Amino acid sequence: MAKSKVTEVITFDDFKRERFLKLLSAAESNSTHPIAKPILEFTRNQGIEAPSIDVFKETAGDGMELLLIMRKSQQEKLIF
Numbered sequence: 001m002a003k004s005k006v007t008e009v010i011t012f013d014d015f016k017r018e019r020f021l022k023l024l025s026a027a028e029s030n031s032t033h034p035i036a037k038p039i040l041e042f043t044r045n046q047g048i049e050a051p052s053i054d055v056f057k058e059t060a061g062d063g064m065e066l067l068l069i070m071r072k073s074q075q076e077k078l079i080f
Contacts, residue, residue, distance in 0.1 A: 004035060006042035018048065025050035026068050031058060 009024075011017045025043040028036040029050040043050070055067035 004038045006038050009042070021046055021048045022051060023068070026053050027064060027066055029053070030056045030066070031064060032060075033058075 009017065009021060011020045021043050025040060025048050028039045028043075030053060040050070051068060053066050053068055056064065057066070058064040
C-alpha cells in the first residue's frame with residue numbers, strides 16, 4: 001500500500017502560504033485523520049511549527065473546529 005504524501009500546497013485570494021501552513025499544522029497536530037501525519041511531515045519540512053491550540057473538537061465524518069489564540073489581541077476560530 002502506498003504511503004500518503006503532500007507534495008505541494010497552493011493558496012489563493014491573498015491567503016499567505018506560510019500563514020495557511022501554520023494554521024493547517026495547528027489543526028492537524030490534534031487530528032486523528034490518516035492524512036494528518038503526511039500534512040504535519042510536509043509542514044515540518046517547510047520549517048513550520050504548529051502553534052498550540054486552545055480549544056479543539058473533532059467529529060468523525062464531520063470535520064474539526066478549533067480556537068487558536070496567536071496573540072492576546074487576536075483570536076482565530078477555524079472550522080475544517
